[in-house]
Amino acid sequence: MLSYTEENYLKAIYHLSDSGAKAVLTSEIAETMNTKAASVTDMIKKLSNKNLIAYEKYYGVKITKQGRTEALMVVRKHRLWETFLVQKLQFSWDEVHDVAEQLEHIQSTLLIEKLDEFLEYPTVDPHGHPIPDKSGKILEVRQIPLSECSGRKKIIVRSVKHGSPSFLQYLSKIGVYIGAGISILDKVEFDGSLEIMIDAKKKVFISREAAQNLLVTE
Amino acid sequence: MLSYTEENYLKAIYHLSDSGAKAVLTSEIAETMNTKAASVTDMIKKLSNKNLIAYEKYYGVKITKQGRTEALMVVRKHRLWETFLVQKLQFSWDEVHDVAEQLEHIQSTLLIEKLDEFLEYPTVDPHGHPIPDKSGKILEVRQIPLSECSGRKKIIVRSVKHGSPSFLQYLSKIGVYIGAGISILDKVEFDGSLEIMIDAKKKVFISREAAQNLLVTE
DNA sequence: ATAATTTTTTAGACTAGCCTAAACTTATAT
DNA sequence: ATATAAGTTTAGGCTAGTCTAAAAAATTAT
Known part of the structure; x- marks a missing residue:
């Protein structure tokens, strides 16, 4: 152990x-x-x-393979706990990281299985990161940074690359969340910033840095 | 800390x-x-x-007073987590102790307040032990061992003195639980064992040792 | 190709929490 | 009242995980 x-x-x-x-x-x-x-x-x-x-x-x-499996179990626990904190205890997505860092080390296979069941087997955590199942399998969905999207297609926000509290709070403030529908209205060549429409009702400008940190599917 | x-x-x-x-x-x-x-x-x-x-x-x-307050916070966390495990994750009352021993050390005031709210501010844990509130106050209810009950009055099971897994499993098997109504049918002078009626429908014999470990109100 | 810089490793030391063995204090028994 | 037993503390040592400083290896620059 x-x-x-x-x-x-x-x-x-x-x-x-x-x-x-x-x-x-x-x-x-x-x-x-x-x-x-x-x-x-x-x-x-x-x-x-x-x-x-x-x-x-x-x-x-x-x-190693064995090391990866062990690491995946810690990641699984971390992400299940984050999901629990947000979905059941009403934490906001920027508050969960530090607590989950502690909870991920609780040793009990039964606990994690029961928690998984209680949460109805979620596949992604509150930041859109995949939750490995109990055998360590991850449901991989190909995602690209919003900054690399070109056209006018319908875009869905899938996850954040790095979920620092301040970035997450910023996203909440401008109305961006996991699952939100986005379209690109304009791209500024000079600095890579974007004007986007969120959920077909809110227009905002975001920097290249922010757009690089938002992973989406087209 | x-x-x-x-x-x-x-x-x-x-x-x-x-x-x-x-x-x-x-x-x-x-x-x-x-x-x-x-x-x-x-x-x-x-x-x-x-x-x-x-x-x-x-x-x-x-x-000391300060030490007692600190200890009470650990006890509070332990008992809230036990309650969570039983009420939300469907653990049985004999399975929760070891996991709660770990969970009680998670450091986050917010977590405990939110957990308390999620559980709707329980006052006792699955073993009938009182849960200190966030200021450290405990709702004390005077309880006596079943072995010291005399008459034929209506008795309610309130808690176990020592909740070892094997004792808890035994109680489940014979149909005793926190809140159960009991009446004493007979007391054997020789060894202090009791014949009791549980919930007005099930007759069982229990040893003096078991009766000493069951705390009740008359 | 060699010198300068950066990175990594080794060596030695520190703290928290644990141990054993020995010394010391208190309790018990005659 | 004193000897013995029982319990507690001290002394010194161990491991995990951390550190600083020095040595060694790899990389970069001339």
Whole structure:
């Protein structure tokens, strides 16, 4: 069984590696974990000894199949709890992250299965991120940043790339939510900002930065 | 802020001291925490420095007002989570303890207030134990062990003194639950066992030990 | 191609929480 | 009243996870 800290490192490595695809550097891990490189090296050795990551000195780490499965279970718990907090306890989507960071470490298979059932087996969390099922399977939906949409087609907001509280609060303020229908009215070449229509009734301008952080389907 | 371990020690001291009334010995704490006396002494010093307990060498500890308040918040969280697990996630009352032991340490005032509201401000947990409100107030109801009931009056089951899984499972099997109506049909002088009628429809025999562990109102 | 810079690892130290063994204090029994 | 037993504290050591500083490796720049 993994410790609280081991779970956090493994989850960070999983996210940094694009769900396990690529290798991750010590410095990247140190950055996202708010620790020093020396601490990361220590933990890397531990996780490597447990066969959760493959470690080659000075070249970074790659997550193993077993490590990916473990990481996915933590992600599953995190996202189920976020869903619970929003849907049942009326948290807003910008308030849930820190609490879910704690709840994701509760050890009880029964609890997670019952929570999943209680929430009626949700497939995405409040930020539009997919929730792995109990076998670790993820329902992948191809999404692109709003900034890369061209035409005048009907666009649906699917998720946020990075869900910082301030970005989420901003989205709420301008009326953007997961599932919202959007059309692009105008694109400013100069700075990449967009004028969009939300739900066929509200016009707003958003920056390129915001548009890059909003993932949509056309 | 208290650590996970500090919270656990403080809660144990609170329970062992009859809600703060009496002094608690090092050895008692070591026993319930499954640690050694030397470890307890270390922790006692920490909690004492934080003014959560009053410590006199070789004489044991007494919980302070501040310590009692902190302990009550942990108890509150534990019992709210147990209530959630039973009422919302369909856990049975013998399955909730270990999970609640973990959940009680989640740090978020907002979470607990929202959970309390979601559960509609319950006053007792699934084992009949009172849930402190957010200011730490407890609704005390005078209860006596079933073993001390005399007459033929109408008795209501209010709580279990010690809720071990096996005792709880036994109660479920014979049809006893919190709120059940009971009458005493016969008392065996020899061993203190009782023949009781549950909900005016089911006759069972229970041992003195079981009757001592069931708290009721007449 | 070598020097300078950056990144990573190692070495050694710190804290929280735990332990065992020994010393000390209090309680018990004669 | 004193010897023995029981309980508590101190001393010193362990592990997980963190750190800083120094050494080593890899990368970048000239």
